[in-house]
Amino acid sequence: MTQSQALLSPSEAARLLGVSSKALRLYEERGFIKPLRDAAGWRHYGPDQIARLRQVVAFRGLGLSLKQIAGVLNGANEGLEDALASHQRQLEEQMAGTHGALEQVKLWRRDLLQGRVPDVAELIGDGPAISLTLPWPWDGERFELKQLAPVTYLVGPLGSGKTRLAMALATALGGVFHGLDRQAPEKLSEDAEAALAWLLDDGATASDQLRAVVAAVTDTAAATVLDLIEDGLDEVTQLALGAWLRRYTDNERPLVVMTRSSAVLDPDAVSPGHAILYCPANHSPPFEVMPVGGTPGFESLVSCLGTPEARARTAGMVVRMGSTPT
Incomplete structure (x- = not known):
């Protein structure tokens, strides 16, 4: 067997594909992939398995749900046609x-x-879509954003001020800021029920936290700004939510989504027309980052994103230290 045909462990395959080991397990549970097993029963991935997984990851990047991917892999191309048409x-x-x-x-x-x-x-040209005076910890600098995307991801390290920026953006947009204390309504709207059904079909775990996020995103007539959207959600739910956000194209109800999860925001799969705002640790003004390696701010952006497991460990450390992630 040549080096290119060497078997990969789950962690090696996940690193190669830019996904988590839990995502590989989810794809296995859905029947997309059948890993090889050694005599001890350990999973391994050869060239054929990696090729199939690349397909799945690419379909996810186009915004297909897990149910739609299953259909495509079984020869039903309706979901793929719709996704490609949208793209x-x-x-x-x-x-x-x-x-x-x-x-x-x-x-x-x-x-x-x-x-x-x-x-x-x-x-x-026309005036900026957003214009505001930056709150503390900035020094009152002006911040302007020429265009507002259907989805703008807001990312930054702890203590960078991104929560305060999120609140200021909600005010400037005449929208609604949903903090970590968001609550699920007793009854979801029709739009929220449809979004929730899509997410659950895509492997998300039903929870009050997910219902609260779905209600916040779908039931606001104007712009919606959400504090850490992944708060309280497990990995499979974050993966489903990331895929759902990549499909979002409503310019009339733009979303500003704060996140530090690589399951929610995959820089290699950001949808065309979506945007990323980065808040530097040194409190210089926030700026837009292109999701392309080597561009200004890209490496800092990537360093702020972590897997759900890593984010959970960080959150635990922060709680023990007596502070709250921002």
């Missing part, structure tokens, strides 16, 4: 916007060559 629409909208901006820049350069200075107002 295509998002890319086309993104390309159209970029093409329009490029043509405008060409016109401005042509004007300059002919001795005409472009109108400064045109260069600036």
Whole structure:
């Protein structure tokens, strides 16, 4: 057996694929993959198993539910067609916007060559979608965000001020801030029930915490800002929630989601048109991070995200220290 055909342990396969070992176990439970077993019964993954897992991870990146993935693997392509159509629409909208901006820049350069200075107002364009004075621990700097995405992930290390920023964003947007004390209503709306059904079908664990998150996301008419969205949710639920968020495209009810979970936010699978805001530890102003390795802030972003297991250990340490994650 060559090096490329070497068998991988669950932890090695998970690291290669950028998922957790528990995710591999979930995929096994759903029948997507059957790992090899050695004489002692330990799981291993060879080239065929890794190839199948790459398919599953790619389908998850497109926002397919586990039920839809099962259908695709069994030859039913309706779910995949819908996901690809949605992905295509998002890319086309993104390309159209970029093409329009490029043509405008060409016109401005042509004007300059002919001795005409472009109108400064045109260069600036419309006003920012968000404009606010940053709260403490910042020093009152102005913060502006040109465009508001359907989903904006808010990430930062402990003590970076991201909770206060989240509250300020909710106020600036005329939206609602949902803290960690969020409660599930006795009866969910029709939209919330549909979202909950999708999540449960995708492997999420039913809980009051999940019902509270679903109600917060679906039942607000304006922008919704959520404190650590993964709070109180197990790993399979966080994975399902991450996949559900990647499908969210409602520009009329944008979401700002604070998270430090790599199960909720996978930088390699951020949907086109979604955004990431990073709060630096040194309290310099927050800034948008592109989900591309090597771009400014990307490594800091990745260092703030952890698996649910790692996040649970961190939360336990913080509780023992007598403080609250922010």
